[in-house]
Amino acid sequence: MLESRPDGVPDDSAAAELLSTDLSGFRGLAQEATPADVDRALSTGRRSLADLGALLSPAAAARLEEMAGLAHTASVRRFGKVVRLFAPLYLSNECVSACTYCGFSAGNEIARRTLSPDEVAAEARELTSRGFRHVLLVAGEHARIVSKDYLVDCVRALAPDVPSISLETQVWDTTTYRRLVNAGCEGLVVYQETYDRDTYAAAHLKGKKRNYDWRLGAPDRGAEAGMRSLAVGALLGLHPDWRAEVLALAAHAQALSRRWWRCEVAVSLPRLRPAAGDFEPTRAVTDREYVQILCALRLALPDVGITLSTRESAAFRDAAFRMGVTQMSAGSHTEPGGYVDPGRAEPQFEVSDTRSAAEVAAALRLAGYDPVWKDTIGARVKDAIPTARVKDAIPTAQSRP
């Protein structure tokens, strides 16, 4: 059954705040900031979106090493020499949406697969045996195959074994998010993909995902339902002006932090990778530009989490994570069933850093960082909590094998 979605975004939401923010001035600064603007942005204590604009500018590119030093220091002070590790768990690559950049897009003739809740639990056991305690459930958009009930069943199946479950699927209404929270889901990840409406329309050709506003309001709905953490993201390579995307993403994160002050907010900006469908990024963001983005975000949003995924190469991740990254995926498979039974379905994209989780953890240790596998108290469940999940969240002093 098709459900009607309201147009626009609710008043009093972070989405509404973002839409009412005039970013054009900041975009101007991001293109044309003077060295004096950059100086001011670097030397100030609390940075505004105008400062972020200056830090993203070509003028700031000349100050990259200085920015990196400040970003590193700010990160260590706020988060310590630690990086949280997580793994994506792909539930299904079925999809009715047609999105130009995604391997799962409806038109692509690929091997499709949807895991049963038992298969999902088997994947989770494999991930926990590799050390993971933070798992992100990912699925294509198919309201019948990847239904609300299916997702609730999957979360419930995992909750006894996985202390931290987050979700990245099609977006839902508040009621569905509340069901997912009560089943044991603590985090919501929503990529707006691009904040530019025209680019969004051109990239999303078919399916409910075409509704920009409904998607933009999803983190608000998740937060209202009790999600403890929110992550928002944009794909670099859709809109030609990456500076504009970073500004909008930062403004969204800031608005979410203000509106949903109890939620942890994180951002993610993957550079698009090759996938089925032969999409070509509009303009590749260079490594140097990408590092500038990481540094600028860390300096402008000192308390916001930043994710760096396996879309980036091992060499790049090993060098760049120090500039503000707080969590990384590792040993990722982007096809359903990929941990127990790899290669049976089409991946969403090719991962670039193909090292195992243990290898990524070892590289972090070598760099003097502590890879953190578990850092959670579980979902914000207000009713009775399943005993098994609680028991597993904090094992006893004696339970060490």
Place this chain on the structure above:
Amino acid sequence: MQDALVIAGREFGSRLFLGTGKFPSNDALEAAIVASGTEMVTVALRRIDRTADQDILDGVNPERVLLLTNTSGADDAEEAVRLARLARAGGYPTWIKLEITPEPRYLLPDGVETLKAAEILCAEGFTVLPYVNADPVLCKRLEDVGCATVMPLGSWIGSNQGLRTKAALEIIIEQSRVPVVVDAGIGAPSQAAEAMEMGAGAVLVNTAIGTAGDPAAMGDAFRMAVEAGRLAFRSGLPSVGRAADASSPLTGFLAS
């Protein structure tokens, strides 16, 4: 000079408590614990994972220190109480650092929820050490419901800004009948010494040691600073005068 810190009937030889976040490795944590001489170490329950190959508790020797589990991550009284009960059910000591920080950016404590949770946990027999804003009345309320200490913040967690709440801390120390542990914001040994000179019972330090280039050496530096500050407090610091006060007074020759 005997000067042990006594909390809930237990003596501590060190007035430096250590947090365990932000360390680059368990080895670094362990070395800092030894060098700092601390006898009380707080660990977030959310970080503990005894089923993992490596766990944060590997760096904490229960023979040497009292493990003070904390409720970090809880955003209301209900969650904090749930976590404390889980800790007890898991066989950990029933000493709880009560942290209720609903706002994840500055991690500021929620006084309303903290008082609610403290009342429940004290009644259930926990030894409760609550992390609070430097609010003198709240500290008295927490003392009234049976908390073993109060732990007001010097400044925001991890900010290294020192004793920005000094004026309120002075009132809390003056009024308190339980040890006052200055927690959060202490970024340098000199700031720890300052808190001890004011008469704090102890200080809790984490970021400054955990993120130092050499955490063990910084732990040692804090150990000395805390001892120096305490000794100065015990010795009776001279008052600060507005004008010069000659050590050999000009009128000393006059018969009194």
